[in-house]
Amino acid sequence: MASFTLPALRRRSTAAAGDRSARARLTIGLLVLLLAATAAVCLAQGASEASLRAVMLGWAGIGDPASVKASDRLVIEAIRLPRVVLGMLIGAALAVSGALMQGLFRNPLADPGIVGVSGGAGLAAACAIVLGSGVLAPAMAVAGLFALPLAAFAGGLASTMLLYRIATRQGRTSVATMLLAGIAMAAFAGAGTGILVFMADDAQLRDLTFWNMGSLAGATWPKVISIAPPILLVLVSMRFLARGLNALALGEGPARHVGIPVERLKQTAIVAVALATGASVAVAGTIGFVGIVVPHLLRLSIGPDNRYLLPASALLGASLLLAADAVSRTIVAPAELPIGIVTAVIGAPFFLWILMRKRGMLDL
Amino acid sequence: MRVVAKSLSVALGGRTILADVDLVAEAGAVTVVAGPNGSGKTTMLRALCGDIAYAGKAFINGNPVADLPPWRLAELRAVLPQDTALAFPFTVGEVVRIGLRDAAVLSFTQAADRVGEALRKVDLAGFSERMYQELSGGERQRVQLARVLCQIWQPRLPDGPRWLFLDEPVSSLDIRHQLAIMALARDFADRGGGVIAVMHDLNLSAMFADRIVLLRDGGMEAAGEPAATLTDRVLEKVYGCPLRVGAVPADSLFVLPQSVARRV
Numbered sequence: 288m289a290s291f292t293l294p295a296l297r298r299r300s301t302a303a304a305g306d307r308s309a310r311a312r313l314t315i316g317l318l319v320l321l322l323a324a325t326a327a328v329c330l331a332q333g334a335s336e337a338s339l340r341a342v343m344l345g346w347a348g349i350g351d352p353a354s355v356k357a358s359d360r361l362v363i364e365a366i367r368l369p370r371v372v373l374g375m376l377i378g379a380a381l382a383v384s385g386a387l388m389q390g391l392f393r394n395p396l397a398d399p400g401i402v403g404v405s406g407g408a409g410l411a412a413a414c415a416i417v418l419g420s421g422v423l424a425p426a427m428a429v430a431g432l433f434a435l436p437l438a439a440f441a442g443g444l445a446s447t448m449l450l451y452r453i454a455t456r457q458g459r460t461s462v463a464t465m466l467l468a469g470i471a472m473a474a475f476a477g478a479g480t481g482i483l484v485f486m487a488d489d490a491q492l493r494d495l496t497f498w499n500m501g502s503l504a505g506a507t508w509p510k511v512i513s514i515a516p517p518i519l520l521v522l523v524s525m526r527f528l529a530r531g532l533n534a535l536a537l538g539e540g541p542a543r544h545v546g547i548p549v550e551r552l553k554q555t556a557i558v559a560v561a562l563a564t565g566a567s568v569a570v571a572g573t574i575g576f577v578g579i580v581v582p583h584l585l586r587l588s589i590g591p592d593n594r595y596l597l598p599a600s601a602l603l604g605a606s607l608l609l610a611a612d613a614v615s616r617t618i619v620a621p622a623e624l625p626i627g628i629v630t631a632v633i634g635a636p637f638f639l640w641i642l643m644r645k646r647g648m649l650d651l
Numbered sequence: 652m653r654v655v656a657k658s659l660s661v662a663l664g665g666r667t668i669l670a671d672v673d674l675v676a677e678a679g680a681v682t683v684v685a686g687p688n689g690s691g692k693t694t695m696l697r698a699l700c701g702d703i704a705y706a707g708k709a710f711i712n713g714n715p716v717a718d719l720p721p722w723r724l725a726e727l728r729a730v731l732p733q734d735t736a737l738a739f740p741f742t743v744g745e746v747v748r749i750g751l752r753d754a755a756v757l758s759f760t761q762a763a764d765r766v767g768e769a770l771r772k773v774d775l776a777g778f779s780e781r782m783y784q785e786l787s788g789g790e791r792q793r794v795q796l797a798r799v800l801c802q803i804w805q806p807r808l809p810d811g812p813r814w815l816f817l818d819e820p821v822s823s824l825d826i827r828h829q830l831a832i833m834a835l836a837r838d839f840a841d842r843g844g845g846v847i848a849v850m851h852d853l854n855l856s857a858m859f860a861d862r863i864v865l866l867r868d869g870g871m872e873a874a875g876e877p878a879a880t881l882t883d884r885v886l887e888k889v890y891g892c893p894l895r896v897g898a899v900p901a902d903s904l905f906v907l908p909q910s911v912a913r914r915v
Contacts, residue, residue: 306744306763306779393738534749536738540702541795544732545750545802546725591739 311595314588318602322375325606329371329613330363334621337362370506373514374612375605377503377567378577380518382604383525384563385578386597388447390532391556392454394462395583395641399564400575402469404446406476408561408568409499410483411442416498417483417491432513440517440565446472447557447564499572502625503612506570514566521563522601528556529593536591574627576634577604583641652678652811654699654845658707661694668694669869671707676862678812678845681836683856685849686866687890692849693733695866696818699847700730712811725752728814729802733822735795737783743770743794744779750798765804769797774831788823796820796832806844815839817848821855830908833859854908857881865889 331339337359345355381399388397388404399405415438426434450472454465480499487495531552534542543549567574581604582596589595608626611633615624656674660667669691676682684692698705701716701724709716711727719727729750737746747766751757757765770776773793778786783794803813815836821829829852836846837859850856856863856877863880865873867889873880886894 306748306766307742389739395739536741537735537746537749538732540697541730541732541735543702543721544700544725544728544730546722546752548721586740590745591741592745 307590308592308595311589311592311599314585315595315599315602318599318606322602322606322609325609326371326375329374329609330367332613333362333367333616335362337367339363365508366506369508369511370503370612371609372511373506373570374503374609376511376514376518377571377574378605378608379522379601380514380563380567380604381574381577381608382581382600383521383597384560384567386582386593386600387521387525387528387532387556387563388560388578389582390528390535390593391451391553391560392465393536393538394465395586396462396579396638397465398576398579399443399447399560400573400578401638402450402465403472403476404443404450404560404564405568405573405575406473406480407446407449408439408443408565409573410476410479411445411565412439412498412569413480413483413495414438414442416494417487420491432509436514436517436566436569438565439569440561442476443565443568444558444561446476447561451553451557502615502623502627503571503608504623510570514570517562517566521559524555524559525593525597525601528552528559529597532556532593533591572625572627574608574630576630576638577607579641580634580637581607583637652712652845653710654712654814654847655710656695656699656707657709659695659698659709660706661691661698661703662706663694663703667869669698669705672866672869672871674699674864674871674874676845676847678807678814679840679843680861681840681846681848681859682862682864683848683850683860684864684866685851685853685856686872690866690889691869692866693818694869696730696816696847696849700724700728700816711814725802726813727811728816729799730816731792731796731799731818731820733818734788735791741783742779743775743781743783743786746783746794747779747797747801750801752802765801766797769800769804770794772800772835773797774828789825789828792820792823793828793832796835800835800839803844806839806842812844814845814847817846819849819851821850821852826906826908829855830911852908853881853886858909 327339338356341355342359342363344350345352345360385398388399389395391397412435415435419434450465450468453468454461484492484495531542531547531549534545534547535549535552539549542552582600585596585599585603589599608630611626611629615626615629618624654674654676656672658671658673659669660671661669672691672695674695684695686692694703697703699709699711699716701719701721705717711719711724714727716724744766747769748762751762751765766779767776770778773796775790775793775797778790778794783791786794799815803815806813817836820832820836824832833855836848840846840861860877862875863877864871865880865885872889873885881896883894883896886892886896
């Protein structure tokens with residue numbers, strides 16, 4: 288029975304064998320739907336009873352505009368919508384920066400949160416908050432809205448470059464060195480941030496604490512506007528990095544042999560990681576583990592081809608962060624749990640699980 | 652059209668690995684580079700690939716290697732590395748596809764056919780769905796060769812020959828696949844391409860090479876047709892080991908690739 292297959296069908300299936308791109312495209316389609324659904328739920332649910340339906344009908348120009356309550360509009364347009372957009376941007380940025388970093392370091396355990404890149408970005412952002420009203424005031428005035436993202440980007444860039452320098456020798460990245468150097472960098476960033484906390488006055492201290500816990504609370508349109516450009520830039524760059532990162536999985540030599548300008552690829556990837564991490568750290572503090580959980584789950588289902596892995600990571604990361612935000616808003620309502628706690632509670636055990644499965648490749 | 656090195660020298664970490672080597676490899680021929688461990692074989696190949704900085708001159712089809720951008724080099728030559736570990740769980744088919752430079756102009760089915768045919772050439776038909784990381788060393792080496800073949804599918808294009816650089820292509824293969832892979836290299840040269848292979852196996856080299864280049868201590872010791880280079884005197888000097896070419900041992904068993912009864 289099994290031996291009976293139509294010749295044409297068999298040919299087709301052997302031709303496409305080992306190619307998971309059809310499945311990857313389907314998965315991306317489903318992830319788009321998932322994100323739309325998650326976003327809709329997050330817009331509809333909240334502390335107040337604002338009616339999303341009425342407001343949306345109002346946007347579409349259907350029905351009587353007067354029937355839409357002004358308070359409903361305010362809740363949806365000025366509170367929930369920026370929070371949802373911010374969550375999507377940050378979730379996408381976190382997941383993509385994880386996937387990019389894993390491709391760059393040729394290692395599934397690399398993640399900006401774990402190896403101290405977020406810490407570096409955080410330290411620079413804390414510097415901007417605390418010193419921004421004093422020594423750095425002129426610079427802050429020039430940068431305006433973008434001061435915090437810019438500072439975080441600079442910190443993220445410096446730490447990614449330093450980490451890459453330390454962990455990679457002659458084109459080979461040592462996992463052990465990468466993780467250990469990451470611990471040291473995270474500790475240093477933590478200590479630096481601690482010193483700044485000591486120096487801070489009351490108002491700055493409140494800013495710092497609020498920001499450092501990792502939260503989407505206080506999302507505003509200006510915040511969205513300040514981080515949208517760098518994150519969108521990174522999302523666009525994925526298209527140009529994907530093929531190179533695939534080849535880089537074979538090693539730097541083979542990647543060069545198939546025609547990839549390896550040095551330029553690595554520099555672009557480092558800048559992209561720093562942009563995405565910096566932008567998300569600047570407005571939401573340190574939110575860990577999204578960058579490691581999302582790409583890993585996707586690799587299990589669609590494989591490691593970056594042409595699909597990167598966009599799929601952006602979509603799933605956005606959905607996951609919206610879901611985590613919904614949990615953080617509701618689980619201890621009316622108070623809010625910092626979203627960084629939610630992602631760490633899920634992500635840290637997951638990270639340990641990956642470690643246990645891949646213990647062999649750590650060569651410690 | 653040829654690959655030419657003129658007084659090629661390479662120093663790594665302050666140590667001279669390769670000194671003043673001249674090499675000419677013709678298209679349509681298999682050129683084997685042999686020599687003891689540490690004699691500079693792989694270093695020479697890496698310099699010709701454009702991987703490392705060198706002093707002296709190196710040309711592929713008349714173009715200075717150091718001046719060619721990566722994409723242009725990738726059109727002219729493909730390189731089979733000694734050992735490739737993969738960081739992520741790619742399937743065999745996905746690995747081979749990475750070599751497909753012209754994937755954009757091939758349709759989905761054409762690309763898949765190309766991958767399938769490359770795998771068939773290296774005797775791995777039906778392996779596309781297998782996970783690369785789960786294969787044996789010899790199978791991985793053949794997957795990499797399939798990838799490399801995809802990169803320069805046509806041995807000769809209107810603007811000149813393509814080059815296949817092989818770094819110990821049979822190091823982890825059984826004898827049957829050693830013969831098959833060498834025959835594949837031979838076929839690539841017969842169809843107009845050029846092959847430069849770093850080899851340890853002198854029997855296979857004698858069997859398949861048009862020209863053998865012997866290196867010792869970073870310098871060239873001998874170069875020419877197999878019959879002219881594989882002589883008692885040269886081999887003793889190069890390997891420091893009193894080898895006798897063509898001498899049949901009186902009382903020990905031996906199996907030579909040359910003795911294969913029919914083409915595999």
